[in-house]
Amino acid sequence: MKNKNGAVCVLFNPNVREFVINLNHYKPFFDELVVVDNSDVFNHELAHQLALMKNVTYISLGENKGIGYAQNLGVLHLAASIDKICFFDQDSWTSVKDLEKLFSLLSANQTYSMLALSTDGLQSKRTNIKDVDEVISSGSIVLRTVFEKLGGFDESLFIDFVDYEFCWRMRASGYRIGIVSGTQLHHQTNSQQVLKHTKSAPFRNYYVFRNAILLIKQKLVFNRSSYVVGLLLKRAVFEIVFNDNRKSRIHFIMRGIVDGVKGRCGELVG
Template sequence: MVHNDTGCIVVLFKPDYRALAILVKRLNNCMSTILMIDNSPQEDSVSNQHFVESLSPSVKYISMRMNAGIAAAQNKGILECLKSGFKYVLFLDQDSFMTDVNLNKLYSEFQQITIKDHTAVCIGANPQTGEDINKKPVKVKELISSGSMIKLSAFEFLGMFRDDFFIDFVDYEWCWRARKAQKTIYISQSVSFSHQVGNPPRRMGRIVSAPFRNYYFFRNFWIILKENLIPEKEKRKLILYAIKHIVFEVGICPQRFKRFHYIYRGITDGARNRMGQMIL
């Protein structure tokens, strides 16, 4: 089934063409419009555009001409969806893998939820567990954007994603804003998704990210604490998680001095309200 009231946004950054082709093949069966928003360097945009537009007439390519950050790229796609008059938007990563059956199921579950709960603004596929067709969606405090379907009208009264965050906490911050406005967020128990590309390095079962990501994590973490988006109890949990994250990054991961440098810069820039892309 093709959902003509739903646009799909996929943010690109130096994409794996094989994974992208598989994703578009799946989406073709249920999405009439697939927006590819490219954060890759400008020199890659011509080849990326040629490739993605050759995959399907449903694909619309937009280049940001630089890495503008995940939020800015997603916001660009959201505005395009609003102009097109869509009711919902589905967010996926460039290497996401979700069957068309699961995509249709996620859409159907969201339809059922919004009939019963008029405060519902979002549902997410579950990246953590296997599928269980007997379980119903449950309310959650936040979702990652990949695999989520959101009412486009929600962006009109809650605002867009914060592009000054660049990356990290972008999706969570929006969810917490929604929750503060008495809106509800759900996660599916019967729809799962995964990623196709590679096995990221791990230590103690946790993914090891690039050292620079610590800058955005700790800067945006600091901003969130100051803006009182979440209750005190959840703040304490977030602080505890951040402390554990420092121990993991500096004590267990490689390049610990570089990681500490980015953690320090993130905290100091957060304290000074310096937002946007990190200045090297």
């Protein structure tokens, strides 16, 4: 049986027009593509448009079950002949040319189990693979055998650090991860920017701080504790000093810290 290319794309309250534009950039490359929608309401417009596309499966969850759950579910719906899995979010896209480069490199380099598109925006005529300890899931491809052997993404984290945690598990198990220069993951964002940082909702701080502490406590950060602590300190300064809704942001930071110490996971309730 000939191995085929597959992808999983996770959505949450997407702008249908913008998502379809992004999807059409890379859809021709894949033999099979599963779109998992974490939105609370069934999107009839999106379902109709995707139904007209060949080899695209649309799954509406009717509620937000978290990024890890949606990605794992998407992988389960890919055919057994798919041996390499690519992940996207609704705001990202890349070219077929860069995908061809990524997949061919992963096939040719038996020492790597995951490769990712570059996100630095730098143009390079040379194609090099830079070893890293973590990448974001969007624009990455992983060997299906490795993904399934490690049990997929940790659904208990819900959102934030889900992709990094999986990468650290890979590294702890001896697998190599690389970013490919001369490629580019394009990211379309309508979010407000503050000091070149994307402004997120205050509640996201809960998941960032809680999950970081959970992973450090469980020693699942692959010798990256100081790096993670540094990320938290920078985020705390950015959120409290340079953002609005400071009281709310501090509230969710503190709540995340407390629940992280207590070992609570899953979706934020209340």
